[in-house]
Amino acid sequence: MKQFQYHEPETIEEACALLSEMGNRAKILAGGTDLIVQMKKGAITPKHVINIKKITTLDSIEENGEGYRLGALARLAEIADHPGLRERLPMICSSARSIGSCQVRNLATLGGNLCNGAPSADMAPGLLALDASVTISGPSRKRSMPVEEFFLGPGAVNLEEGELLTEIFIPFPPEGTRQAYIKHGPRRAMDIAVVGVAVTLSLEKTSGRCHKVRVALGAVAPTPVRAKKTEELIVGKKINEIPLDLIAETVRREVIPISDVRASESYRLEMVSTLTVRAINMLTNNKQE
């Protein structure tokens, strides 16, 4: 690894000031599970590394009655095993659990997974499907936005110079919402998702109709995406009215996967259909994941 100037800001303000000053000569170090690998390969050679882990306010996981606030430094291991999250937002736990290994999850952070900007980021589909939002701190202001607006393209996220992702807020979905994240890969663990599918399904108690649905997909477009046309086919329908064949067709048209060393475009398209339908079936049979 090439040498660098090392900084350990202790507050968000300090971090933002450093980021503003250094601009693109600096990289944030959180868990390091992406950054250190890239730096060792020589793919990234920052002159400055800003280790934000001394900012102690950033790693909390707190419930506030409306939902969960997760600090950007909340580690995947903590998220995966968090009893409160598991009860109300189990999909977030299973997403975190699906990433890397125990050792990686003990280091890797939610913020890092998002800011890396990978289309296959496993935390993203779940957050999209739960209407999560992110808070970003900058040198002069704070701003929030839906997670959907955070991803701009492969490796590109909505952070301006001097800005730091500080918090992710996940509102509680309507009561009785069923949720599932399916990560597809050739092995049971240690793979980057070939396709990631997150679905939330909220059913009205009395009528049994779906009043809210979210379908979010990873690794099949330049960013993680919501399949909104597919969602429109489900909302308002009862479980047995959901047009699965039409969904299988429609969801394919909402993604633009590529062929790479992990899978071909055509296989990804096939999996998007198959796994979206599978996720819906799982939820309509009331199996959560």
Place this chain on the structure above:
Amino acid sequence: MDKNITFTINNEEKSLLVKTHWTLLRVIRDELRLTGTKEGCGEGECGSCTVLVNGEAVNSCLMLAVDVDGKSVETIEGLARDGKLHPLQKSFVEKGAIQCGFCTPGMIMASKALLEENPTLSEDELRYRMAGNLCRCTGYTKIVEAIMDVAEHAEGEKCE
């Protein structure tokens, strides 16, 4: 850039001047000459570099040494006490879970942390949680047997 760090390693306090771009693995091996922890890939994929930092298993090849300032580190060398093997070490030997031995320290450190956190985990869960420790020699069978054996006798012995 240089930085001074202070941490404990295997219960011994150390104060070192390190370069900020050095990984924890490099410091453990090249500076402290604790060579039981291995480098198999340098990218956090194989788990041979697993050590415990504040009791949690991490890939030391992915951590900068400066990140252990003020923390406690445990490596394979710290396990056996007064000539007595840790129950996991003993079990690995008895079950024939060691072939070339290169992945062994990582396997033991990772499973130590796992069992301390969850002494009654199932074999399926164990296999999932050990997926970050690769082995090319054993097919994992006897490694899993050795760890499950310790888990099942968790009540009996405890080695801090």
Place this chain on the structure above:
Amino acid sequence: MLPNTRKGKNVSRSEQAKGTSERKHEVLGSSLPRIDSWQKVTGEAKFGADIYLPGMLHGKILRSGYPHARILEIDTSRAERHPGVKAVITWRDAPDIKIGMYTDDWRFFAKEKVLYMGDVVAAVAAVDPDIATEAAELIRVEYEELPPIFDPFEAMRPEAVLIHEDVPGNIACRRRIRKGDPDEIFARAEYVFEDSYQTQMVDHCPIEPHVAVAQYDSSGKLVIWSSTQAPFNNRMILSRGLRIPMNRLRIITTNIGGAFGGKQELMAEPSCALLAKKSGCPVKITMDRREEFTGSSVRHPYSLTYKTAVDSNGKILARKIKIVEDLGAYNDLGEGVLRYATLMATGPYSIDHVWVDGIGVYTNKQVGGVMRGVGVPQVCFAGESQLDMIAKEIGIDPYDIRMINALKDGDITANGQECISIGIRETLRRVWEESGYESRVKRKNHGYGLASMMYTCGGAGRHDYSGAVVKINEDATVMVMTGAPDVGQGARTVMAQIAAQELGVKYEDVWVDQPDTDLSPTDLYGANASRMTYIAGNAVKIAASEAKKEILEGASRKWEAAEEDLEIIQGRIYVKGVPEPLGTLRNLVMELHRPQGQTIIGKGSYHTTGVPMDPETGQGHVVDLYLFATQLAEVEVDPETGLVKVLNVWSAHDVGKAINPSNLEGQVEGGIQMGLGFALTEEIVLDQGETLNPSFLDYRMFTSADMPRIKPIIVEVPEPLGPFGARGIGEATTIPTAGAVANAVSDAVGIRIKELPLSPERVLTAIKEKRKG
């Protein structure tokens, strides 16, 4: 320091049969704890990367920027000036000589051309590994690109550019078998099948990357510590390539973190040696994981065609096989691998008419070396896939078709050899029994697949030998000096057990170290071809028996008893049939040393008797002894995603005599992990010669979470030539796996894929095509 106790649950023991005075000394057949377990479990055991010498430098190798190019100029000046750099070397620093295992087509450093992207162009030694890496990047190489060839069939075309200019057609080697006349049979046979198969490039993936440390001592002698699995082989080539006599070149084998054939060749050693010479300092080079994928040897991709005739009962009448072995940039060990593939291509079956044609073809890719099974996993996948397909076509159970054709004692193999004391049928039968095959119940998308294999233990068609020395210390503890490296398979342990068994001492009293070419007798090929137990083990047994003879001569003199009436059990000397011991071995040995001044040293060597294959017909007594195995895989296929889940694998091996059952099980379990990767998930993916997945992230090995339940089954049909009847096992465990899985997938979802790996995409595509048609 922990006490050196090796008493496990099964200690070496003596048994006294009740009511008689029949004693037995039994060290074999026990799952004794390994000789090196303690050092490895505590992290004490030193591997190559753990060696630190005063003044040691770190080296870094610079590899080619192109798959095929002429080298116009190498400018090392900027690297040489870089602060902290002590030496930079290129072909100019090495003797101008080409070398190789079978063909002298290789140099330590590329001189005129680079032939693949892993080709070594230069190396740097610096005070710090980061500086060495930086400096390597400062070496400027000017290339003239040449048209690269990535497909062996392209390479064979008349208009193809020559990769090695003196090798026409890019064909470096050929092997043939001619037995009978298959074409004549095909013309008349009722059922003739012809199918083509393709296997992929995979890597050994030892968790320890290659490493070497080199140092010239003050007398100018070169000492190298290396993770090599073939120290004597390496010494031979290094001695030639560096022009150093063997007694001025010492290779010390470190603990080895897995090899599987990938540490057979010289890797970092030449660079380390030349950097050490130029800098005057010791130099260590550890290859990184990327280099393991791009610059170390791989398994040869194979293109295969099988033409097979059977009668309506399933008896194989003729088999005609074509093998195209993709050598990569150099012949290296490709010729040897082709030999094994050719010999074993028919599978373990009695066939009267067999023709095999194998060729090795150069391409501008990673070099094929020896990888566990050396060509036979590939031919087994093809042959066993076709056999199952044939069975299905003619309506015979896969188990029955194998039993109908399996070799028996007295049958003649494809290369004209008689089978003696073989166990293929036993392995089939035991798998059938233990798995409950007959009463197996199939669910939807669920299936079982068999595959059987034949292989050799101890090489074939090459002269091979091993020497050993057994030395008895004054306190009657035993030192075994053998050139046999322990790569993790437990060779040191097995040698200790053999020596202990032969001598009559306790296992715990025997010590075996890793080979040192200065101190150990020569063992020609190292941990290769599953030859350790058979060849090195026999040498150790002979050496131990020689030592024992000296001891018994001394005992005979001392107690005035005939040598043939004496025996040693658990370190005590007895007259046979007499309950009380005459005395301890320890006291006798002490006396022999002082005052008699007699050191007790036994020497032994063992060599193979297999002859080279006839170049025209492949016939001859080529194989010293055959190995057989059968595997049964049980799988579940997800028909919507193509994912294959392996539930169980039963694996039966004829090992002759199980010296250490736990070791054998470990070999089965590990071999299956490698075989499953070959079958389902592993592949080095190249694009125009560049490796797209040079890391464990995208080169997918089975993790603990992916593995099935494994049932190792030990079959013991004694091998007359083996030490105590034992054969080897190391590679047999990985050879049938891909065939078994392919057959199981076919059984589960009715598809037949003739290309490895059976990736989810391939499986899904095949399922969809079947639905359409």
